[in-house]
Amino acid sequence: MIFGSGNLQSIYYVSGGVLSLSVVAGIYLSGKVLHAKTGNMINSGAALIAVILSLAYYGIITSYEIWISLAAGSLLGLMGAIKIRMTEMPQGVAFLNGIGGLASSFVSWVFISGGMSGALSGGTDLFTLYAACAAFCVGVPTFTGSMIAAARLHKLIPQKQLFIKAHKQLSALMYLLTGILFTAIPYYVFTLKQTTAAAGADLPLILMLAALSVTCGMAGILFAIRIGGADMPLCISFLNSLSGVSGGIAGIAAGNILLTAVGGIVGASGLILTRSMCVAMNRRLKEILIPSGPFASLPAPASGSNVSGDMENSSGSRDAQGIISSFDPAAVIRVAKKVIIVPGYGMAQAQAQSLVRELLDKLEQNGAEVIFAIHPVAGRMPGHMNVLLCDADIPYEKLRDMESINPEFKNCDVVIIIGANDVVNPSANTAKGTPIYGMPVLEVTAAKHILICNYDSKPGYAGVDNPLYRMTDKAVLFEGDAKESIGKLIRMLDVNN
Amino acid sequence: MENEISKLTLVLIFCVSAIIGYFIISGVPSLLHTPLMSGMNALSGITILGALAAFAGTVRSGGRILACTAVLAATVNIVGGFGVTGRMLRMFKNTRGNMSRAGKKAEITNSTE
Known part of the structure; x- marks a missing residue:
């Protein structure tokens, strides 16, 4: 399968650049109270055009599976958007954020183990594999963490922060295992592809990816459960940033300009909001990332x-x-x-x-x-x-x-x-x-x-x-x-x- | 491969857009933080492009199923995200409802600065 040899490819790249710029303009307008609606229209229009162009570019505009997925997704998304109440907005955003993280991690899974045909942005080189794996390692905790946050905001789990025994050690262990698997998997796939043909699922690889999902998924859960109800602004902003980063890295793996650019912007915006929340709540970013104790360890009122x-x-x-x-x-x-x-x-x-x-x-x-x-x-x-x-x-x-x-x-x-x-x-x-x-x-x-x-x-x-x-x-x-x-x-x- | 966009360029694009994003977002008034965030969240659903690429590139049926699921999830994220953002922004009204643009501007300088 060869995509966009010659002109079509140039057109796709140029339009990727143009769409990236219009998204920048759209976000700029979103920050002005009078033009925010226009900004939102520009952004959603850019996303729509990008999807249509990509369907044409990748030659899948006639594939019915994709159209079914698109239709079902649009329907679900629209229903959610109409039904949600304004008081439920935080859990709504957290939930959507988690869904986005899930999408990114599925994408990276396919890039790592889907037996990609070589013509897709050189889908077999070591760099791409590491990028895909990195996107996976960020996407999975975005999903698990956001779901915990959404559940807490929706009062499905207790509002109180949870700090389990050996929380610190367990988190460190998960980070360590994630690190090891992250190093090993792309290298394994790379050598595998040198020796054998790309076809046929490889069981050890699937097992390793499953193990990686568990370790970084657990890391996300451990991160989110120790943030209590009133600290949620911090948690959501941070997860929002993560989903952007995950999408951006997936964009590097997929060789897609627009995805990369948008991922970078979303990642940065989430971090800015996280920082301003940190200032407003008197906390440091370090406290969120490294579990040194129960998050917001509060002294008894008497102290x-x-x-x-x-x-x-x-x-x-x-x-x-x-x-x-x-x-x-x-x-x-x-x-x-x-x-x-x-x-x-x-x-x-x-x-x-x-x-x-x-x-x-x-x-x-x-x-x-x-x-x-x-x-x-x-x-x-x-x-x-x-x-x-x-x-x-x-x-x-x-x-x-x-x-x-x-x-x-x-x-x-x-x-x-x-x-x-x-x-x-x-x-x-x-x-x-x-x-x-x-x-x-x-x-x-x-x-x-x-x-x-x-x-x-x-x-x-x-x-x-x-x-x-x-x-x-x-x-x-x-x-x-x-x-x-x-x-x-x-x-x-x-x-x- | 010569027609391909190099990985280094993509890394650069990522970094540059993060910096651009930093500067655009820093100036957004806190009044708009929730719609901004949900708009950003909707934009991050653009990972659907990656899902489409994955669908087109994979040679396995398992890969196609995963990619389709990713397309579904990302579409929910995009449509739902832009939908709620639009809904929220429509609620932002000022005292006189639909004012002329010039009148609105005068009001804004009061309220956001």
């Missing part, structure tokens, strides 16, 4: 002694509505001119987005200027909170990121915190030795008054006590379900009108 609280005392002064206060929140919220709402994952858990929208309308009717402060890790994947609020018809220009909003808290009359804890914990600036020390937080204490709608006054995910609850001169806690608490706030505004 942050300088912030140790006395919740019992403060809960003594609650009124009939179960509200701890030293001022009248209703009076404050009615006269507020500038309000900042801080939504956290608790809001999404309580499905309170549409009530937040109602609260926004009421506040605006009351003459207040309302904006939202979005911490980078509010939600379960980067930027998730923005999507949830946009889904509730809240205009995106009201959603502000941490850097731009932090200076504005001092001019603000009331901050309304809904289901957020660690990201507004002032201890991050003071409590040395706690997991959140040094983590950038929303500076809510600068505001005149703070209304907190949290489920309880327990420490957040990081296990560090939040002194906000004790600032009774300016802060009020509405305990309980976020929907009810927001309902209370809305009624307070109703009375006024």
Whole structure:
């Protein structure tokens, strides 16, 4: 089988280059809020053209197996895209990511052991075999890790991070075995092809590849299970990067420009998001990659002694509505001119987005200027909170990121915190030795008054006590379900009108 | 082989696009991180090209089955990924709904910088 001798091949390579450039342009537009839709159209169009060109180039445009696979895949993908709810987006993305990793690893499996005919980009040389094997070693853990992440986000497995006995040793063993097999397999295939004809499946090779799937698949599982629910933004970004890298290396093996270029871009973008999540969550990339202990090994709340609280005392002064206060929140919220709402994952858990929208309308009717402060890790994947609020018809220009909003808290009359804890914990600036020390937080204490709608006054995910609850001169806690608490706030505004 | 794109060139393409990607993505506001990520995720389904190459190149029936499965999986990734990205982006509205482009621009300078 010879592909594209002469002109067709040149055309294919040139169009690969052109499509790569249009993908770059598409991604560039995807980063601008006004043109993101266009960018998405360009990217999907480029993918479609690339598929059609490849069908022609590889001479398989008439093969019915391919058309069946394409049709079934499109149908499944379309159904998933229509059905998924916005709150489920993190697990949806993780799942799709895993599927992509699976595809890459199948591709590399075929390149290694499928008895490729020699004309396909010199499919038998040692370099190609090592590239294919590398893509396999990245693709398989992308699949297993993403599936674990998706299952955790979908609450099929416990949210708590899992750190099994000898986790470190086991991971090291898996890395070592993967390394050995990775070195051996391509070399084995290479010598095999020198001595025998390419036809006929080779049992030792299949066994070795199966063993490699197990070792690097296990490595992916071991990586993903020790990342708990609230650390998911990190996990997903990293896996996203891996799937790009895996595709890119598979592209090198397949001799495909577009696949290589897109893989490189996706790999880089995933790493950037991972890094910005690391900064926002006060973690280092090294912690994710090398299991030195339970990920996010958190000290008991008591160890942050300088912030140790006395919740019992403060809960003594609650009124009939179960509200701890030293001022009248209703009076404050009615006269507020500038309000900042801080939504956290608790809001999404309580499905309170549409009530937040109602609260926004009421506040605006009351003459207040309302904006939202979005911490980078509010939600379960980067930027998730923005999507949830946009889904509730809240205009995106009201959603502000941490850097731009932090200076504005001092001019603000009331901050309304809904289901957020660690990201507004002032201890991050003071409590040395706690997991959140040094983590950038929303500076809510600068505001005149703070209304907190949290489920309880327990420490957040990081296990560090939040002194906000004790600032009774300016802060009020509405305990309980976020929907009810927001309902209370809305009624307070109703009375006024 | 002389007409073939060299492996070294491909490695270079990989590195250069990673660098280009780094610079494009660094400037994306956090508002768009989720659609960006799901768009990137959809793009990584372009591994379907590798699957098509594998299907065309393999001489074994097992290889063809694996390649077809890979085509199926990658198609789910591409179609599903671009689908959800488009759905999310359609939700991003500003206060006045469908404004003129100039009006939108004024709003944006406020909200993203």
